[in-house]
Amino acid sequence: MSNEKIPYKIYLEEKDMPKQWYNVRADMKKKPAPLLNPATGKPCTAEELSHVFCNELVQQELNETDPYIAIPQEIQDFYKMFRPSPLIRAYFLEKKLGTPAKIYYKFEGNNTSGSHKLNSAIAQAYYAKKQGLKGVTTETGAGQWGTALSMACSYFDLDCQVYMVKVSYEQKPFRREVMRTYGANVTPSPSMTTEVGRKILAEFPETGGSLGCAISEAVEAATSQEGYRYVLGSVLSQVLLHQTVIGLECKTALDKYGEKPDIIIGCAGGGSNLGGLIAPFMGEKLRGEADYQIIAVEPASCPSLTRGTYAYDFCDTGKICPLQKMYTLGSGFMPSPNHAGGLRYHGMSAILSELYDQGLMEARSVEQTSVFEAAQQFARVEGILPAPESSHAIRVAIDEALKCKETGEEKTILFGLTGTGYFDMYAYAAYNDGKMGDYIPTDEEIAKSIANLPKIG
Amino acid sequence: MSNEKIPYKIYLEEKDMPKQWYNVRADMKKKPAPLLNPATGKPCTAEELSHVFCNELVQQELNETDPYIAIPQEIQDFYKMFRPSPLIRAYFLEKKLGTPAKIYYKFEGNNTSGSHKLNSAIAQAYYAKKQGLKGVTTETGAGQWGTALSMACSYFDLDCQVYMVKVSYEQKPFRREVMRTYGANVTPSPSMTTEVGRKILAEFPETGGSLGCAISEAVEAATSQEGYRYVLGSVLSQVLLHQTVIGLECKTALDKYGEKPDIIIGCAGGGSNLGGLIAPFMGEKLRGEADYQIIAVEPASCPSLTRGTYAYDFCDTGKICPLQKMYTLGSGFMPSPNHAGGLRYHGMSAILSELYDQGLMEARSVEQTSVFEAAQQFARVEGILPAPESSHAIRVAIDEALKCKETGEEKTILFGLTGTGYFDMYAYAAYNDGKMGDYIPTDEEIAKSIANLPKIG
Numbered sequence: 001m002s003n004e005k006i007p008y009k010i011y012l013e014e015k016d017m018p019k020q021w022y023n024v025r026a027d028m029k030k031k032p033a034p035l036l037n038p039a040t041g042k043p044c045t046a047e048e049l050s051h052v053f054c055n056e057l058v059q060q061e062l063n064e065t066d067p068y069i070a071i072p073q074e075i076q077d078f079y080k081m082f083r084p085s086p087l088i089r090a091y092f093l094e095k096k097l098g099t100p101a102k103i104y105y106k107f108e109g110n111n112t113s114g115s116h117k118l119n120s121a122i123a124q125a126y127y128a129k130k131q132g133l134k135g136v137t138t139e140t141g142a143g144q145w146g147t148a149l150s151m152a153c154s155y156f157d158l159d160c161q162v163y164m165v166k167v168s169y170e171q172k173p174f175r176r177e178v179m180r181t182y183g184a185n186v187t188p189s190p191s192m193t194t195e196v197g198r199k200i201l202a203e204f205p206e207t208g209g210s211l212g213c214a215i216s217e218a219v220e221a222a223t224s225q226e227g228y229r230y231v232l233g234s235v236l237s238q239v240l241l242h243q244t245v246i247g248l249e250c251k252t253a254l255d256k257y258g259e260k261p262d263i264i265i266g267c268a269g270g271g272s273n274l275g276g277l278i279a280p281f282m283g284e285k286l287r288g289e290a291d292y293q294i295i296a297v298e299p300a301s302c303p304s305l306t307r308g309t310y311a312y313d314f315c316d317t318g319k320i321c322p323l324q325k326m327y328t329l330g331s332g333f334m335p336s337p338n339h340a341g342g343l344r345y346h347g348m349s350a351i352l353s354e355l356y357d358q359g360l361m362e363a364r365s366v367e368q369t370s371v372f373e374a375a376q377q378f379a380r381v382e383g384i385l386p387a388p389e390s391s392h393a394i395r396v397a398i399d400e401a402l403k404c405k406e407t408g409e410e411k412t413i414l415f416g417l418t419g420t421g422y423f424d425m426y427a428y429a430a431y432n433d434g435k436m437g438d439y440i441p442t443d444e445e446i447a448k449s450i451a452n453l454p455k456i457g
Numbered sequence: 458m459s460n461e462k463i464p465y466k467i468y469l470e471e472k473d474m475p476k477q478w479y480n481v482r483a484d485m486k487k488k489p490a491p492l493l494n495p496a497t498g499k500p501c502t503a504e505e506l507s508h509v510f511c512n513e514l515v516q517q518e519l520n521e522t523d524p525y526i527a528i529p530q531e532i533q534d535f536y537k538m539f540r541p542s543p544l545i546r547a548y549f550l551e552k553k554l555g556t557p558a559k560i561y562y563k564f565e566g567n568n569t570s571g572s573h574k575l576n577s578a579i580a581q582a583y584y585a586k587k588q589g590l591k592g593v594t595t596e597t598g599a600g601q602w603g604t605a606l607s608m609a610c611s612y613f614d615l616d617c618q619v620y621m622v623k624v625s626y627e628q629k630p631f632r633r634e635v636m637r638t639y640g641a642n643v644t645p646s647p648s649m650t651t652e653v654g655r656k657i658l659a660e661f662p663e664t665g666g667s668l669g670c671a672i673s674e675a676v677e678a679a680t681s682q683e684g685y686r687y688v689l690g691s692v693l694s695q696v697l698l699h700q701t702v703i704g705l706e707c708k709t710a711l712d713k714y715g716e717k718p719d720i721i722i723g724c725a726g727g728g729s730n731l732g733g734l735i736a737p738f739m740g741e742k743l744r745g746e747a748d749y750q751i752i753a754v755e756p757a758s759c760p761s762l763t764r765g766t767y768a769y770d771f772c773d774t775g776k777i778c779p780l781q782k783m784y785t786l787g788s789g790f791m792p793s794p795n796h797a798g799g800l801r802y803h804g805m806s807a808i809l810s811e812l813y814d815q816g817l818m819e820a821r822s823v824e825q826t827s828v829f830e831a832a833q834q835f836a837r838v839e840g841i842l843p844a845p846e847s848s849h850a851i852r853v854a855i856d857e858a859l860k861c862k863e864t865g866e867e868k869t870i871l872f873g874l875t876g877t878g879y880f881d882m883y884a885y886a887a888y889n890d891g892k893m894g895d896y897i898p899t900d901e902e903i904a905k906s907i908a909n910l911p912k913i914g
Contacts, residue, residue, distance in 0.1 A: 003496070006472045007470070007537075008471065008537040008538065009471075009537070011468045014464045014465065014466075047702075080464075080465040080466070080839055081465065081549065081839065082818040092538065110567050110876075111589045111840055111841075112836065112841055112842040114841055114879075118840075151837075151840060154837045155837070155838070155840075171884065173882070174879070174882035176494060177656060177882040177885050177889060178842060178879075178882065178885070180885075180886075180889045181833055181842065181885050181888075182836065183837065264467060267631060287853070376638055379569065379638055379639065380608075380611045380639060380640070381541055381570055381612070382538065382540040383568055383608060384569055385569045385635060385638065420569075422571075422631070422635075422879040422880070423879070425630070425631035425634040425635065428634045428635070428637075428638050429630070429634045429637075432634060432637045
């Protein structure tokens with residue numbers, strides 16, 4: 001093992017880090033459908049979007065033509081704080097599985113936010129600062145996005161207002177403290193600080209909150225304060241654009257060693273990680289230069305790609321954001337309790353939805369207990385305790401490696417390891433204690449939720 | 458900043474990783490005093506030590522002559538799971554401080570144990586496996602050592618029995634779950650599983666336990682089970698030996714860029730991190746090849762180097778381990794509550810004690826609130842949330858960099874960043890809420906504790 005040519009961890013040199021993000025939409029013949037204004041049913045204009053989002057981010061959101069967008073020097077500098085992230089050859093896992101497959105994973109968890117979210121947080125904070133704003137607002141559930149944004153805002157001396165789902169605020173006090181350590185103002189949602197929060201509290205004083213409610217509060221806070229905008233950590237095309245640093249680094253590192261993945265695997269909630277990981281490979285596929293098997297992995301409890309429908313829907317349960325055409329379970333879909341908080345989203349990125357609809361990628365759903373089984377197996381041999389979200393990709397990577405063991409095929413498998421599970425130990429405790437269950441929504445539940453989609457498009 | 462020749466993060470290539478540990482005792486003219494058998498008052502023999510420790514580790518403990526000891530290939534392989542660790546140029550911190558000093562830090566926290574402890578844990582587990590043992594026992598307080606040992610034992614399929622101080626077991630359930638995820642058997646101490654535990658519980662049924670009690674239980678468990686030995690995460694010379702990979706990697710990385718530190722700073726509890734970091738530099742100093750200012754940083758609440766005495770003492774409060782000559786506050790010293798659990802030790806490594814006594818290194822004590830102030834400042838610009846222990850080194854590194862700002866000196870400062878603070882958020886919360894206090898023992902308290910030292914040597 002020690003004589004292998006390819007090292008355990010491939011780190012690019014800083015000079016080889018991406019200087020441009022890759023905009024996969026430029027290479028798509030059929031583009032994702034445009035965002036619609038729910039009031040008019042017409043495509044959102046830049047002017048309309050600029051009330052909620054920063055100007056340059058609106059331009060990125062609407063840009064379907066430029067294949068490359070320069071990464072500003074300030075963001076490139078910040079990236080050097082935690083990037084390049086390692087591309088790791090899973091020698092230990094391969095050996096444990098006894099597979100002829102070669103397994104690589106791109107590990108995005110070696111920063112204090114614990115995930116890839118920082119890649120987009122710093123970009124969004126930069127553009128907010130450049131626009132001369134005072135601060136930004138956002139929501140957070142599990143807390144990784146909120147932490148990443150806190151770090152980014154701290155760097156640019158921007159005020160950061162995070163609405164954290166109340167039940168998470170209370171159950172994850174450590175995440176909250178990390179955000180506070182970075183100077184963020186963290187408010188349990190629903191709160192008395194917004195009109196929508198006060199209204200919900202009047203009606204449901206005991207509610208633990210929801211992501212939809214937190215989004216509504218964050219958007220209201222952004223639009224009601226002078227010099228503030230709202231930022232989001234996934235789903236939007238601008239976020240996927242920033243996350244392409246993941247895939248671009250992967251591609252450069254693999255090319256350096258003459259490696260080419262046969263299968264690329266990523267977990268998918270809103271799609272930010274998967275979209276970033278696969279982008280340059282998908283670009284080659286779209287241009288007919290190469291072929292890759294690409295697999296999105298989602299929880300069986302929230303199966304938007306595998307069991308949802310492709311239609312216009314609200315991105316938020318509060319129904320105040322633009323409508324997006326996507327694979328969705330309906331904005332009113334209530335996923336069952338699942339420890340992968342980052343994957344409990346009813347919809348999916350418009351880009352990934354369109355690529356999936358065109359048959360350019362596959363999707364699989366996996367059950368929670370099998371995900372934690374894979375997580376534990378991985379942790380014990382690779383030495384990294386993975387986030388529950390990331391472990392969805394591990395599950396399918398192991399499954400594919402075991403198929404290779406049966407067939408003898410020496411496939412090269414690449415998967416995205418988005419983050420660490422240090423703040424998810426309640427979930428691991430449930431698994432360790434044999435108290436973790438699985439839940440799969442019935443066809444009736446999904447049909448009922450989808451029946452309530454807005455009648456547009 | 459982006460045109461600097463020296464990258465933000467220096468990663469050695471795997472082929473440049475150390476293949477030998479460096480045994481600094483070989484270059485010391487006056488060696489550390491030998492361990493004494495408390496029953497006979499005479500130096501411990503290898504045979505006596507081998508009842509408690511693995512045979513090869515006993516040899517390493519007693520070896521004062523060989524400057525280099527080969528790292529077995531299996532351990533070199535495992536090191537590649539999480540090493541080389543990055544040597545980071547603190548450009549962001551330098552800029553924030555406005556200092557002409559160049560600041561480097563060696564970051565050991567990028568592994569699931571969250572600290573440098575894994576460097577020795579894997580070595581100790583390897584030798585236990587090689588000896589054909591069934592398993593090992595140990596104690597853990599804050600939990601980083603227990604986690605590291607759990608990971609190492611999982612890799613070698615060894616049983617791992619961890620006695621965790623009961624109050625930590627209850628207050629840090631997440632650390633416990635990480636250990637369980639790696640298959641360790643974690644028992645709150647005192648427990649009913651040992652004679653000493655039952656005795657203590659009979660007398661103090663409500664006790665939250667102590668490190669001394671947990672050591673006693675772990676040693677009893679090791680010596681009363683066939684095929685088990687006891688392992689320790691710091692203080693011992695064998696542990697410092699394994700930790701020299703930290704300093705050796707630093708030296709290679711700095712040499713690559715023609716850099717030479719003027720000041721080397723590390724936090725010191727039992728001394729494992731500091732001893733590992735400074736070893737190759739101290740070797741040059743001992744051989745008269747170079748000079749370095751070396752600073753050990755300890756908490757003002759537990760100031761063994763700065764206010765202790767150099768004498769033989771027990772390494773454990775249970776008084777069952779060999780006597781060691783060291784700087785100590787007395788084995789009965791009760792450090793006040795301090796969030797840097799890893800630095801709450803009454804004594805210090807025999808090697809470091811002797812080097813300090815010879816005037817080859819300095820020591821400083823710092824107060825808790827000033828440590829967390831430095832931790833927060835560091836986290837906000839360098840993007841890593843440091844462990845409270847590591848933050849002691851950050852405090853002094855910042856102090857030294859600010860001195861350079863005053864004098865205009867362009868000193869090169871190297872410090873050890875031993876780990877991350879993800880499991881220390883209670884401490885950060887206390888700081889964020891302004892509820893953190895400082896405590897400095899009085900001269901009378903220290904004198905009273907030291908008066909009870911054993912009358913030997």
